[in-house]
Amino acid sequence: MSKFAHKHINRRSVLKGAAATGFGLGAASSVYLPTAFGRQEKGKVVFWTTHSGLGFEAMQKIGEDYNAMGGAHEVEIVQRPPSSSNETDSAALITAVRSGEGPDVYLLDRFIVGERAASGLLEDITPLMEAAGDDTDLSATFAGFAAEEAQYNGAIYAMPFDTDLRALFYNVKLLEEAGADMAAWDKANGPMTWDAIAEVLHSLDVKDNNGALTQAGFVPYFSQGWHYTYGFAFGGEFFDYENCEVTPDNEKNLQGYQWARDYCEASGFQELYDFRQPSSRPGSSPTDSPFIQGRLGAMISGNWEFAGFKEYAPDTEFSYTFTPVPAEGDPSVTWAGGWSTVIPAGAKNPEGAYDFMKYMTGADGQRTYVEINNNLPTNLELLGDAELLGEDLKWFADQFETTRNRPVLPVGAKYWDEMTAAWELIYTGEAEPADAMAQAKENTMADMEAGGYCPIEAPE
Amino acid sequence: MDATSGTSSTALIPPEPAVAGVRATNLKAGPWWRSRTERKNMRLGLLFISPWIVGFLGLTLYPLYRTFYLSFTRFGGFLDAEWIGWANFDRLLGDDLFFKSLYNTFYYTLLAVPIGVVVAMMLALAMDQSLPEIPLYRTILYLPSILPLFATAFIFMTLLDPQQGLVNDMLPAIGLNPPNWFGDARYAKIAIVGMAQFGAGQMALVFLAGLKGIDTSLYEAAEIDGAGVLNRFFKITLPLMTPVILYSLILGISSGLQVFTQSFIITNGGPANSTNFLVFNLYRNAFNYSNQMGYASAMGVILFLITVALAGLVFFTSNKWVNYD
Numbered sequence: 001m002s003k004f005a006h007k008h009i010n011r012r013s014v015l016k017g018a019a020a021t022g023f024g025l026g027a028a029s030s031v032y033l034p035t036a037f038g039r040q041e042k043g044k045v046v047f048w049t050t051h052s053g054l055g056f057e058a059m060q061k062i063g064e065d066y067n068a069m070g071g072a073h074e075v076e077i078v079q080r081p082p083s084s085s086n087e088t089d090s091a092a093l094i095t096a097v098r099s100g101e102g103p104d105v106y107l108l109d110r111f112i113v114g115e116r117a118a119s120g121l122l123e124d125i126t127p128l129m130e131a132a133g134d135d136t137d138l139s140a141t142f143a144g145f146a147a148e149e150a151q152y153n154g155a156i157y158a159m160p161f162d163t164d165l166r167a168l169f170y171n172v173k174l175l176e177e178a179g180a181d182m183a184a185w186d187k188a189n190g191p192m193t194w195d196a197i198a199e200v201l202h203s204l205d206v207k208d209n210n211g212a213l214t215q216a217g218f219v220p221y222f223s224q225g226w227h228y229t230y231g232f233a234f235g236g237e238f239f240d241y242e243n244c245e246v247t248p249d250n251e252k253n254l255q256g257y258q259w260a261r262d263y264c265e266a267s268g269f270q271e272l273y274d275f276r277q278p279s280s281r282p283g284s285s286p287t288d289s290p291f292i293q294g295r296l297g298a299m300i301s302g303n304w305e306f307a308g309f310k311e312y313a314p315d316t317e318f319s320y321t322f323t324p325v326p327a328e329g330d331p332s333v334t335w336a337g338g339w340s341t342v343i344p345a346g347a348k349n350p351e352g353a354y355d356f357m358k359y360m361t362g363a364d365g366q367r368t369y370v371e372i373n374n375n376l377p378t379n380l381e382l383l384g385d386a387e388l389l390g391e392d393l394k395w396f397a398d399q400f401e402t403t404r405n406r407p408v409l410p411v412g413a414k415y416w417d418e419m420t421a422a423w424e425l426i427y428t429g430e431a432e433p434a435d436a437m438a439q440a441k442e443n444t445m446a447d448m449e450a451g452g453y454c455p456i457e458a459p460e
Numbered sequence: 461m462d463a464t465s466g467t468s469s470t471a472l473i474p475p476e477p478a479v480a481g482v483r484a485t486n487l488k489a490g491p492w493w494r495s496r497t498e499r500k501n502m503r504l505g506l507l508f509i510s511p512w513i514v515g516f517l518g519l520t521l522y523p524l525y526r527t528f529y530l531s532f533t534r535f536g537g538f539l540d541a542e543w544i545g546w547a548n549f550d551r552l553l554g555d556d557l558f559f560k561s562l563y564n565t566f567y568y569t570l571l572a573v574p575i576g577v578v579v580a581m582m583l584a585l586a587m588d589q590s591l592p593e594i595p596l597y598r599t600i601l602y603l604p605s606i607l608p609l610f611a612t613a614f615i616f617m618t619l620l621d622p623q624q625g626l627v628n629d630m631l632p633a634i635g636l637n638p639p640n641w642f643g644d645a646r647y648a649k650i651a652i653v654g655m656a657q658f659g660a661g662q663m664a665l666v667f668l669a670g671l672k673g674i675d676t677s678l679y680e681a682a683e684i685d686g687a688g689v690l691n692r693f694f695k696i697t698l699p700l701m702t703p704v705i706l707y708s709l710i711l712g713i714s715s716g717l718q719v720f721t722q723s724f725i726i727t728n729g730g731p732a733n734s735t736n737f738l739v740f741n742l743y744r745n746a747f748n749y750s751n752q753m754g755y756a757s758a759m760g761v762i763l764f765l766i767t768v769a770l771a772g773l774v775f776f777t778s779n780k781w782v783n784y785d
Contacts, residue, residue, distance in 0.1 A: 090748070115749070118750040210632075212623065277622050277642075278623055281617050282617070414748075421729075421730065421733050424730055
């Protein structure tokens with residue numbers, strides 16, 4: 001039996017015990033006080049990202065390098081689970097900021113900076129830049145399209161980080177077997193027309209006894225074959241600043257969608273859709289991609305694919321060329337996305353946040369990111385560095401001049417979702433491009449009008 | 461605590477033994493607040509249920525009030541909410557996507573709930589067999605229900621894959637054309653209805669408890685009178701199970717109208733908005749789009765009213781078909 005078993009516990013003994021415990025804890029914590037105060041001397045900057053793998057490793061290295069400089073602030077790099085498969089979903093960030101637990105810096109998809117700025121989620125960093133005596137002309141430091149996406153209605157809300165560009169990737173062996181003119185596919189000879197690639201790629205379609213495609217030349221909407229891809233490639237526009245309206249039904253956009261619809265019809269709407277399905281479901285692995293499996297002749301995708309090719313299909317010869325053009329002699333136009341650093345509303349250390357953002361998106365931070373994650377930088381200082389970028393990334397960087405970005409709108413996410421629903425109807429043959437996009441326009445404009453956003457300042 | 465202490469009126473009531481659940485003070489005349497003991501009991505009672513009270517006030521009642529308030533505003537979550545009167549509701553009336561998501565939600569609920577009742581009843585009947593190894597069968601039948609919806613979603617994505625899925629491999633054998641379940645607007649909702657049946661085990665347990673509560677002598681008497689299996693089911697089991705069916709219908713309607721996770725994980729509302737359910741649409745407006753929190757709240761208010769109306773309808777018509785004997 002325990003020697004304490006017979007003792008009564010009364011109120012006095014409980015109070016005495018509590019006082020002793022409190023005193024003990026206080027004494028113990030005082031041992032650590034100098035360290036705690038030592039930490040507080042440096043302003044803590046909390047950085048959140050939803051990146052994983054090499055991207056996150058690179059950001060950790062950037063954080064370590066920043067802290068090693070021994071400045072006034074110390075950054076903590078925190079990995080957060082991605083919200084969902086939908087890139088416009090910011091639920092986790094919104095709820096964290098609302099509850100006062102948001103980070104000081106957040107890595108946000110640059111395309112929704114305007115959207116989040118309009119709702120008040122982001123801090124305008126222009127005053128911080130001015131206070132630090134920095135140039136508020138972002139295009140002096142970053143690629144033009146990236147600088148444009150970081151601003152909304154004349155104010156700066158983000159600093160651009162990396163970017164990604166779209167191009168036409170192809171499987172060399174499959175094309176050779178189909179008897180394609182490989183010189184025409186060589187990027188050194190400039191872009192091909194959409195009709196020229198269609199002719200070759202249709203011949204690569206192979207069906208089994210049930211009529212299902214076992215190999216396809218091209219799936220217009222696979223990977224990065226988005227509404228924006230075809231609209232920009234055919235010379236279209238997505239926003240009319242003068243009339244303050246979205247223009248998914250721009251005549252040239254519709255030409256692009258018609259081309260994609262015709263291609264799908266010729267290969268079989270349902271057959272192409274079924275062919276793509278296993279690789280498009282959430283949680284599918286890179287090896288589910290028919291392009292990696294060597295069953296797809298060509299695809300529109302981006303510069304991030306190189307790492308996957310190397311890892312999952314090292315023996316297959318892939319190459320790439322310009323995004324095709326509507327007619328011979330037209331310029332090839334592609335579009336870019338990418339990420340940017342922002343300061344969410346209510347950040348506890350905005351000065352420190354801006355200091356870290358400047359380092360991360362500056363030449364040193366972006367260089368580390370390119371070295372580890374092999375991504376395209378947006379910092380102008382690095383774009384001419386052929387040694388850093390290597391042959392492939394350099395080629396992509398050279399396309400920046402004709403690269404477009406999605407318009408920065410307070411309804412950017414809604415616009416994307418509406419066009420995506422319309423795009424599905426188009427490539428499955430359920431609707432004509434003009435009808436589907438007219439509906440997308442009407443639905444998006446309902447949000448524009450309800451928000452009272454007009455007029456929207458055109459980017460310089 | 462002395463349960464009989466208190467007012468003199470106790471003397472008028474014949475003394476009763478203080479058996480579990482029945483205390484002499486309950487039988488006293490007069491309002492409870494006149495009795496010191498009862499006041500103390502009330503205080504203690506409230507103290508014991510205070511976690512629920514705090515939860516109800518903070519996590520149900522306040523959000524409900526706030527949703528109603530926000531539905532009359534333009535709000536993005538950060539800047540001040542701007543009062544715009546009925547504008548959000550006006551806009552809902554002209555929003556095709558809202559009506560499409562409402563249609564999708566009703567389609568799902570009207571299919572998934574009745575099918576769910578039938579499946580749960582079948583599972584309960586299977587669990588009710590008197591076999592020595594029945595605990596094992598009950599476990600197997602219940603097992604899919606404990607899987608989180610997230611895991612079930614991934615299982616179904618694999619099962620219903622148009623090219624590599626088990627279901628589509630088997631369909632040609634019975635002469636059916638295998639569809640592209642989640643990729644075809646005509647089948648996506650049906651696939652999600654099928655997926656919902658994976659969780660029927662939960663309700664089957666309630667049904668099983670209902671079945672166990674039916675007096676076996678009724679079956680014995682019916683059997684002596686020559687009633688077959690079907691007759692016994694339709695004349696005895698089904699009528700006596702109607703209170704449980706009512707409970708499952710009300711619960712099913714409420715959760716059916718809130719269907720969200722499946723489209724959030726599997727289809728992202730597509731293809732072509734065919735799985736854009738009302739709560740999915742609401743979520744997108746609240747968290748993906750800027751300054752649409754008020755509009756999303758208006759959708760929430762409509763959903764709340766529809767749920768109350770449907771549950772009320774089922775409840776008030778229940779006296780025509782629910783048997784409480």
